[in-house]
Amino acid sequence: MANGKVIVAGVSIILVVGVVIGTVAVVSNNNSNDQLKTHNKAVDSLCQNADDKKLCYDVIGNVNTTDPKDYVSEVVRKTLDSVIKAFNMTDTLSVEHGQSNPGMKMALEDCKDLLQSAMHELEASINLVTENNFASVYQSSAELKNWLGAVIAYQQSCMDGFDTEGEKKVQTELQSDSLDSVGKLTGLALDVVSGLSHFLNGLGLNLNLKPASRKLLEVDNEGFPTWLSAADRKLLANIDNVKPNVVVAKDGSGQFKTVLDAINSYPANFQGRYIIYVKAGVYDEYITVDKRCKNLLIYGDGNTRTIITGRKNFHEGTKTMRTATFSSNADDFIAKSIAFENTAGAEGHQAVALRVQGDRSAFFDCAMRGYQDTLYAHAHRQFYRNCEISGTIDFIFGYGTTLIQNSRIIVRKPMSNQQNIVVADGTDQKNMPTGIVLQNCEIMADAALYPDRLTVRTFLARPWKAFSRAVFIENNIGDLIQPQGYIPWNPPTEANTDNCYFAEFGNTGAGANAGARAKFAKGLINKNTAAKYLAEPWIQASTWVPATGISYDAGFIKA
Template sequence: MLLMASLSYSFLFFYSYFILTLFLLHAPLLVTSSTYRYKVVPSSLNRTASTNSTKHHHKWVGPVGYREITVDVNGAGEFLTVQAAVDAVPENNRENVMILISAGYYIEKVTVPASKPYITFQGEGRDVTIIEWHDRASDRGANGQQLRTYRTASVSVFANYFSARNISFKNTAPAPMPGMKGRQAAAFRISGDKAYFAGCGFYGAQDTLCDDAGRHYFKECYIEGSIDFIFGNGRSMYRDCELHSIATRFGSIAAQDRNSPDEKTGFAFLNCRVTGTGPLYVGRAMGQYSRIVYSHTYFDNVVAHGGWDDWDHASNKNKTVFFGVYKCWGPGAEAVRGVSWARELDYASAHKFLAKSFVNGRHWIAPSDA
């Protein structure tokens, strides 16, 4: 009987050890770099890769190694243009690639394709390192067709895990008057997932920043424009940013395009400052279920009466949108509360918009970066 008990305990010990070993071998890997701390995603790098994993047999992949590429418009780097540096990154990139961009004006149109994740644009300061172009929606592309808004961006990023620091992006097309057609001109388009921006500038007029799709985090950035100068269906947090209006007759800050109550997208503005000229709406219902929240944000005296716009007054969007403010202040703050369907939130309804967890940031943003 003692022999049988001893064998049973031995079997349980080795079985437990075997199960523990399997768990450790299959546990998700956390990768830390100078830019990110994140849970790496499955090998597929399309825009839905981070949500399409199965419960068993995960294949975890991530960046291995580090590479620097230098760009200097005056010839002191490896490349003269930013696009040439991006082109030097191989397809299906698996390295953390730091593209160091020296001070200067880079007059070019830049695209980071979906096949090149883990790229960082590192400038020398948003006032001295600038990428700019001048396309408008009515301009014609190489195929003879009008570009339309989304393809006007001076810089377009389709890759996941992109980041930019201390650099500015501009569209220098002239600012249009409200209602003019074909004058949309984006400075930057972000369509990849898990993108991080710190100390960056975005300069334009109508449709400056195309926050198109994916999870994004903007920290201490400056965003300037006149009409819908932040727009799209991203799931994004803007923290400690300045939103500066250059509107001459009428303008608007954000137009968010959420079209289903099941979508997790929306714009969360936290500890921001709204400055410049007005009057302007702080948010517009681009989508039927548009979602925009301002928390702890200062509004200068530039907000239009009512504060918000439902985009299409015949659509009843004011019954389905989620527009909110939480503990905002400044001479324009009262106007932000100007319509009944832009609610004053309490902590219970606002807390999800107050932390990087709104963009699942605990998995891919280092604590020091948030």
């Protein structure tokens, strides 16, 4: 059986690496000088790819070990310490400044929540490293980088929340005393995990191991995670036959009249998939799915009939993160056949329709409708299929690892003094496994924009952070896209253009000609390079997307 082969292969790798690492330790222990050389060689290998080599040596240089997972553990522990310090500082700043104005209060409260989430990611990372041998840790490097990337997302989001001049002073204090350290140490942790292969090569251990998600060893021969019941698979494969746990209906024909009440009915310590059916209707409410509500499936009667709507916006005093009509912080969240809207309009500026933070989140046949900042792909791995995403400025943005397939990307008409940008990615460290990938989508003008599509300037992306990443594969790109394709974050300055990665492969349509793209963009890439951004390497799709019941394209569609 295929499943048996996967497990045996994984066990073999563990045994081989265990024996080799054990041999290195034994040889080193025979001679203290040899041990020191081995230690120094290991540290050199792990630090050679670090942005801040001095910090790397300072953190792991004194770790007396020949087991590389101990180096990983040390840097993650130091990172956790820095997050705890930052969390405690937000407490202090809340007492000192929290009542000065509503914006400051919101920003500090959001920081506390985000840093608490960062602690959970780092605790999970420490547990993975300490409870497994080196081979398992190496095999789980995608998972580790996923969690560490989320920590950077939370650290950056915390800083994003301070907007006004008065708030900037508190931001600077928080940043210089703790958040900068969080960013540097998390970046170092990403560098060290990314450098594990250098460590093996440095010791002459070319074992041809390929890092993968830890969950890959838990997938059965049908491609489903082993924890998923047979009944759940059938339900997810055919939504028409799903028997929901609860039904939402505005007319009172279900157990609940609001979506929020249905989500809040999620039982404590629930096991399995909790299913909520939302009947056709317009639900004017603001919803946050708590992280305890794992494996939640919410589905409606179609994205033109079941609509969750709101209009919170930055222009009227709400922080961007809090403008979201619908937010999901829970892992393994699925939404099907439903729409998420923010109707604040272009004049509302930042106004999020959907914010997604939980890992392994999937959306099928959904609509995200707004103007600026419509879809906030906040953190972790996210998959969108057969969706409609509309907006104006940076309307697909965030810090997550996002793949959007077979969807319609609809550019709307902005205010007269505005221009449109489809993607603004927040990758802030070179080894963050994050970015936004669009594959086999149609990038098109909304009906209201269409007559002016050639005069209202529209771009594919701009670099929000230092290592912003946006990749466009096999899309049909309309003539509304400017020939240069990309612009700096805040022209005429060239901020964030040195290390951003904007790339294209196999696109068609009048806007796909990459000959005049901005000089700081990567431009056209070859097929082998583009393959790095397909479903499996990019979001480890085979380890979780089959469990959603949503089909996906594992490879190229047209090439």
